[in-house]
Amino acid sequence: MRRSALPAAARRPALATTGCGVIERDGGAVEAIFDQHCKFVGWLHESFVYDRGMELRAYVRDQYVFTARGGEHLGFYTNGVFRDRRGGAVAFLKGASPGERPGLPPSPAPIVPPAPPVCPRNPPTPDEPLKPQGDWSHVSWDDLLQGLG
16 A cells, blocks of 8 residues: 655545534544634634635634734634634634633734645534623624734
8 A cells, every 4th residue: 555755734634524513634623613693704723723715814822813924913712712812702613602801911922924734625614503601802703814803
């Protein structure tokens, strides 16, 4: 049997639906992201954020969210919740709840973005979850990704 010369992370991933907005990808999960209206807005795979069309938009390093291309600080990601720079919840993963607005660490200095991974294939659109309770931001998901939050 011939093996690929590419490392496993660089090969085109195989996807399988597991329900609840989680897609398995070569042993890793691609999780659906929903806005405060429970509208499906994108995917989180490892530390990379994709839009619905699987275009790389941002990445998460530690608890900070940065633009994919410029490394500009957009907001925070903690416990399955994406937050604007003021800490208001903007989007979430199924099962996560924003709760109260947390105290936030200082904003980081801009950094050089990591090399983007091989883009996963476009997973099927997930079902909408129930809206979790919490302190929601006035900033939309698109505005957050454009650095307007």
